[in-house]
Amino acid sequence: MPWLIVAYVAAAAFAWYTRTFTPHHHWTFPVFRESFLHLLAQRNLYAPDPAQGYDLFKYSPTFALLFAPFAIVPPAIGLLAWDLLNALVLLAAVGTVLSRREAAIAALVLLPEVFVSAQASQSNALVAGLILFAFLALERSRLTAAAIAIGLGTAIKIFPLAAVSFALPHRTRWRFAWRLVLVGVVLMLLPLGVVSMAVLRQEYRWWAAVESVDALAHGASVMGLLARALPGSWPNWPVQLAGTIALLAPLVARPREWMDGRFLRLYLCSLLVYVVLFNHQAERPSYVIAVTGVAIWFATSPMTLWRTSLALSTLLGLKEVPCLAVWLVMQYDLWTFRTDEPAVSSGIATSSE
Numbered sequence: 001m002p003w004l005i006v007a008y009v010a011a012a013a014f015a016w017y018t019r020t021f022t023p024h025h026h027w028t029f030p031v032f033r034e035s036f037l038h039l040l041a042q043r044n045l046y047a048p049d050p051a052q053g054y055d056l057f058k059y060s061p062t063f064a065l066l067f068a069p070f071a072i073v074p075p076a077i078g079l080l081a082w083d084l085l086n087a088l089v090l091l092a093a094v095g096t097v098l099s100r101r102e103a104a105i106a107a108l109v110l111l112p113e114v115f116v117s118a119q120a121s122q123s124n125a126l127v128a129g130l131i132l133f134a135f136l137a138l139e140r141s142r143l144t145a146a147a148i149a150i151g152l153g154t155a156i157k158i159f160p161l162a163a164v165s166f167a168l169p170h171r172t173r174w175r176f177a178w179r180l181v182l183v184g185v186v187l188m189l190l191p192l193g194v195v196s197m198a199v200l201r202q203e204y205r206w207w208a209a210v211e212s213v214d215a216l217a218h219g220a221s222v223m224g225l226l227a228r229a230l231p232g233s234w235p236n237w238p239v240q241l242a243g244t245i246a247l248l249a250p251l252v253a254r255p256r257e258w259m260d261g262r263f264l265r266l267y268l269c270s271l272l273v274y275v276v277l278f279n280h281q282a283e284r285p286s287y288v289i290a291v292t293g294v295a296i297w298f299a300t301s302p303m304t305l306w307r308t309s310l311a312l313s314t315l316l317g318l319k320e321v322p323c324l325a326v327w328l329v330m331q332y333d334l335w336t337f338r339t340d341e342p343a344v345s346s347g348i349a350t351s352s353e
Contacts (some may be wrong), residue, residue: 031057266330
């Protein structure tokens with residue numbers, strides 16, 4: 001799909017141009033960039049930085065270390081490389097998970113969201129790509145690759161850990177589990193290459209403190225919709241727990257469908273939307289992850305007017321409402337899914353296990 005590569009490069013490059021050569025109070029990339037320098041200086045990564053003044057760093061110490069390639073070059077070059085990485089990783093992941101025709105449809109639907117994500121220069125497109133690669137790696141029984149993809153995603157944002165549920169239908173789930181634990185430990189300790197254990201422990205304490213404060217936010221999520229629609233206030237966790245049960249219920253209740261790759265791919269779509277809708281820190285740029293799920297669902301579903309209208313509605317206006325509507329349809333599709341012909345896959349568990 002050379003023309004799609006050109007389109008995605010152009011979208012990322014144009015977003016980079018608007019942030020580099022036009023007046024804009026851009027906060028995300030400088031915060032990411034400075035996090036690596038702060039880690040080297042053994043400073044509190046999560047303290048307000050008067051030099052930036054716009055936002056706090058809220059990612060793991062490991063992410064600060066891994067951002068080094070984008071921090072050691074001039075800012076304009078680092079920003080362009082970061083935007084291109086996000087856009088092209090997501091495009092590559094979509095192209096790998098889907099057939100050529102389906103990937104072209106999904107990539108076209110996704111392109112406006114990729115541009116929005118590139119303008120914000122956040123990590124959401126990269127996270128979406130890592131979740132897709134984790135799914136694909138498990139389908140191909142590449143357990144270490146899947147563990148690395150989920151581990152890297154979780155080092156960026158905690159919620160990609162939900163992708164662990166992809167392992168449930170596979171016979172290799174327990175072999176995958178210990179690989180994931182090992183990868184997680186290695187990634188958590190990776191900053192020891194530049195800081196002491198005492199400093200690293202303190203960084204994790206500071207990170208936990210920031211996350212505990214953010215846990216009270218509602219964000220652009222289902223919890224935010226409820227907060228705007230209903231009086232009073234309540235914690236996020238009951239809504240998030242209900243969403244998690246709703247997500248997992250068809251997967252757990254229908255092991256006979258685990259042999260069908262279409263069913264598992266539909267679950268992948270549902271999870272991509274879920275991790276944004278029930279994320280109390282979700283923002284407008286976060287929805288590139290949810291729309292990735294919508295785009296794959298649309299590209300692999302029967303072409304009907306109502307599905308097309310519903311999918312395209314997620315690209316306009318208020319994101320929470322149309323994405324929630326699509327997610328509910330996905331859940332219905334999971335519950336009513338029927339296997340026409342048994343799929344053959346040596347990595348999938350049978351219902352008797």
